[in-house]
Amino acid sequence: MLKVDGLNIAAGELPLVSDVSFTVAGGERVGLIGESGSGKSLTASAVFGLLSDDVSAAGSVRLEGVDENLVGASENLLSSLRGSRLAMVFQEPMTALNPSMRIVDQVAEARLIHRTVGDRAAAHRDALRLLEQVRLRDVAELGRAYPHQLSGGQRQRVLLAIALANDPDVLICDEPTTALDVTVQAQLLDLIVKGAKERTAALLFITHDLAVVATVCERVLVMYGGRIVESGPVAEVLTAPEHRYTKGLLDASDLETVDEGGRLHAIAGAVPAAGKFPSGCVFRNRCPRADEQCEVSPPWFGEPAHGHACWHPVGGDA
């Protein structure tokens, strides 16, 4: 359904995303994991055709049934795809909604823009049905509210309703639950999974939270320093990681396992600022296993859909 190949994004001379390739099939749920500066949100924006003007992209992003490459495609083509075949849920629902427009009208508009329905009355009926689908209560009354009158969780459900309005083929969620409470997060995750499943949409779920990815997705892409460093089925990557970064991240987020001194397994140092990652392997300045070989960029080992880019993988270390 969605095929990204050799995606590069740079701000002037500064590379932000390097050689990112992956595919997401219809009905498949793929997680894109990364910390700040990993380039995960930029990748999502590139897929959605929403990169800002101060960065440039190269490579290809292809959507099944569309002949053109979405990288560098005309704004006309992109806007006809956005909201119909491609949909996105953002991290901050307040800024993604129009503050001076009633909720129900914003959802109805999503139906009207792409002429999915003919008239306002039908769009309005659909909007109420969509709001019900994301399990908002008293939609007739709630629909008349403005975004600021809703809680964060409610706003995020409205965004999801808008994203699902035209049964998209690709649903991108960029940290949709990061700003939410855990109980609200759980509800929204359930709605996202169901919404994508019902439409057999390709789901690209971006987050920094390993547990969330494991709960929602079947496959995972691990990003660090603008590169995909490991990918594969969730069950394998998150139980038997190959890349040293994936291993470090898993250990660092495991709050139940400590060493003899009762300490958590931390990764040394901090995530470098964008563009300040080392040459060669992007993780080598924080990696306990780094040596001279790592000064050369590691190639991809394994299958395109299940492999890693590490000279000294965890499993194959002598």
Add this chain to the structure above:
Amino acid sequence: MIKLESVSRVYRRSRTSAFGPRAEVHALRDVSFEIEQGRRFGIVGESGSGKSTLVRLIAGLDQPTAGTVTFDGQRVNGRSERQLSFLRRDLQVVFQDPMGSLDPRMRVRDIIAEPLVAQRIPGQEGRVAELLEAVGLTADAGRRFPHQFSGGQRQRISLARALAPKPRVLVADEPVSALDVSVRAQILNLLADLVDQFALTLVFVSHDLSVVRHVCDTVAVLRAGELVEIGDVERVYRSPEHPYTRQLVQAIPTLRGALSGVTAEDLIRP
């Protein structure tokens, strides 16, 4: 050590119409508990639970509408800033936002020395150097400004400032929730080391029960301003008594759970 008795805090919203009463927000309702010396006491709650209000009341930065807050037998609320010097020396706070809690126009050494200057504690220069080392920063960090540091390093600076007056109690308000996962573990380790090294009583506030479970021995669960459950953290995590705590524990996605087949639907199944 810290005792809250029937503490309530009501905020009045600013008027939305000329007539009619002002809307009242009950940030805390009738909350009572005690934090004993040497404890690592966790306070867990979601947004709107009143946990931040609680931090401010304990730290003497806000006044309760009703009830009393005492520290070491001395009343905290209702006192003027001058009469709170005992609290300012013995209790220090680390805030959530590692950028927002450091004055962007002050050099790191001045930030760390601020409690010493404010409380007229001598020997500032040596103490700052000592503190920088204790939190794992280099000596030259003192000359720099906060924006020149990463999130994790800024939280180290915050910790150094909090430890400057040699407090006995450290209140940490969501100290790791703005940090990257790979950095979070470092700061949690550092926090644990410092608590041990300086024999601190720790009050650790978080929305994340799994972090509290790692850090604390006791936990109080807040919901909509009310204390719903309090007890040994393992007990609360493994067999929560209050339905809300159960819901909270269930809703936390875990890697182990997910890999053994827990789906998003399971997180909310009643």
Add this chain to the structure above:
Amino acid sequence: MRNLVIGAVLVGLIVLAALISFLWTPFDPTQVDAALRLQGPSGAHWLGTDRFGRDLVSQLMVGARTTLYVGIVAVGVAALVGTPLGVFAAAGPRWLGEIVLRANDLVLAFPALLLAIMFGAAFGASTLTAMIAIGVATVPSFARLARASALQVLSTEYVLAARSAGRTGPAISVRHVLPNIAGLIIVQCSVSFGIAVLAEAALSYLGLGTQPPTPSWGRMLQESQELLAVQPRLLIVPGVAIALAVLGFTLLGDGLRDRFDPRLEGARAQG
């Protein structure tokens, strides 16, 4: 950076002209000579003479003094009164803040021109009364800006951290609030400086400001207004001087704000 340089050069030129005028001017700027009326630019009179035969360059140079004097006093009054008032209104007790706000509104509602006329009537029209009137009329804009930005600073976690470190109100205002709003105040100063220069010109033009024979750019405009059609040069020269002065102070303010912000240090090193 470019703003700072251009602004500094423009303001520097005005300061230089004003300083030199104390020691030397091509001619006596007040010397009337009917034989030299309305002469065009020449080797002796670089910008020509006005309708009384006075040398324009000399008038501009001495007028620069008036301009700076007006700007410094008016902005000084406004900033030194307005900023503490605003900070006080934000950090002090609520009722005091309310009083300051209401008083502010009152001054703001009062037409500045009327204020200047009243001051002129009470103390006699002069450069000093004009600039004090301008200063008083500008106090509210400083107080408002200072209050709004102080409130913002007071709501930050670093102020909360300072309180829990044991800092009391006045120390917080001095150590945290003032340094963090200084950038905005400096910009406001430069903008107000421009406005004050304009206002002085306007008041002098109306006869409420600088009195003859003291040269002022505003009075140069006023005295030549009937000659707009025949001798536009007489209006263009002081007009351009005023415009450059306003521009210079605005650019200088922008540049200084960027310069004083440590958060931009990294950006500057890269850029």
